[in-house]
Amino acid sequence: MRRKKSYSRTILVVLLLVAFACMLIPTGQRLGLRSQLLSALRPVLDLFPSREEQPAVASRNVYTLEPDARDQRSASETERQLQAELAKLLDENQRLRAHLRAATPVRGQRIPKGISASVITRELLWEQSVYGLDRGTQDGTRVGSGVLYLGVAVGKIMAAAPRAACFAPLTHPETRIAVRLTICRAEGILQGGATIEGQPACVLKVVAAELNARVGEWIVTSGLDGSFPAGCWIGQVASIERRGNMEWAVTVKPACETDGLEAVYVLTEPPVQMPRPTRNGRP
Amino acid sequence: MRETLVLLPLWLIAALWHIQLGALPPWLHADLGLLMGLCAMAFLRRETGLIFLFALGLQADLLGSERLGLLTAGYLMSGGVLLSIERELAPAGRYFAALAAIAGSVVAHGMYFVLSTSLSAGGFGWSAGGAKWLSLCAAAAIWAGPVAWLLHKVWSWTGLLSPEAQGARASRTTRHQHRKMRARRA
DSSP states (O other): OHHHHHHHHHHHHHHHHHHHHHTTSOHHHHHHHHHHHHHHHHHHHTTSOOSSOOOTTTTSOTTOOOOOTTOOOOHHHHHHHHHHHHHHHHHHHHHHHHHHHTTOOOOOOOOOOEEEEEEEEOSBTTBOSOEEESOOGGGTOOTTOEEEETTEEEEEEEEEOSSOEEEEETTSTTOEEEEEETTTOOEEEEEEEEEETTEEEEEEEEEOSOOOOOTTOEEEEOSOSSSSOTTOEEEEEEEEEEOSSSEEEEEEEESSOOTTOOEEEEEOSOOOOOOOOOBTTBO | OHHHHHHHHHHHHHHHHHHGGGGSOGGGOOOHHHHHHHHHHHHSOHHHHHHHHHHHHHHHHHHHOSSTTHHHHHHHHHHHHHHHHHHHHSTTOHHHHHHHHHHHHHHHHHHHHHHHHHHOSSSSOHHHHHHHHHHHHHHHHHHHHHHHHHHHHHHHHHTOOOHHHHHHHHHHHHHHHHHHHHHHHO
16 A cells, blocks of 8 residues: 555656656747647537637738728728738838839839638637637648738747647747838837736837837838738837947837737748859859 | 546547637636546546646646646646545545645646746736636636536546545445435334
8 A cells, every 4th residue: 555655656756857847848849739739639629610700801812902892890990901001001102212212123012822710729728828720831831920910910920730820929928020110211120028008019129329210100020031021010119218329129019909819811921032142153 | 548548538628628718708717627637636546647637737738828837737736735635534525526626726726827927027917817816716616516526427437436436435325325214214
């Protein structure tokens, strides 16, 4: 009897040690494992009918604005889409001006390819900031793909399995996106983890001697990281703080809240491969 | 083999429950995995219960925690502590198993809440985290009784109950029969 007792205690200690060892696993691998688990459970999840009809918005091309009589969207969503379009146009306008000044040919905005995906997990127990999607690598999703909603950039794919993927919103501490301010044209890296009055927000780190950004200025993707095309609306500047001689921290309020998202648009087009510079004609 | 066949579907049910949590109102969002695991500690053999609890903890960590392993450690700690108390006080009683499951939820999720909020600046804050913890405890109080009753039925039907649980069940049945007989005589 005593032997059995000590045996179960040994198992308990070993399992506890394994649990503590699991804490050393980095977030990326943890999300990869979660995607694998969701992917394995997808056949069972598909047996359950969807609770609500998915919004038609995500399955449409995110850059079209033609009026649709059957469209049942609310006024706020339409306004958000128009603002996203306006931010894109403003960015495009500024870029075109720069192109004109430099006397280079103008290229048109490329419409990115993508797929609509349903959110299958949201706010599980203590995890509130990473969402599970029902699309995986079999559907063209890849790690690092941009996630849009009504033309607004809302997050990035962090891990992908064959039939499921996990995406982190802009406010997640691990999210990094290359962005640009629409008016002053300053570029930087946007990352999550900030808060504005207790609400999750992002912080944009800009390295520059001077920054002429204004509160309320729109921020769009710069397209330099390969996740998003240039010109996708991200949010607007909430505050600007100087941190050292050459560093600025710009707090950004995201344009789209991800709390109630049921469907998103995942960009599947791989980033453009830039040709490597050659030496003496050899790659 | 029999344990695997019986416990694997339960593990799957716990995972599906976690994934479909959005369909329920917040006060019903109980951590079913932890309730099942602690009931397993009460009703099954200790080794089986521990391994089942660990598997459920890993699943909850993968699906619903921001730090892999932290929730599993909480599961195992509360399971270990409550097991030693429970075995001394009331061997394999259904009511005590339900109470142990509620107390285990309080301990495991309380530990996770305090540690995760202290370790990381992001995620839930103290107020939102506290509200989440209270809602998990309240939901555990709602679900613990039915889960303990149902699992006891399932495991006694499949023959997985530990010798202590079987003995307790037999003595309960005998007491019940004695009470019936006394009532008839009276």
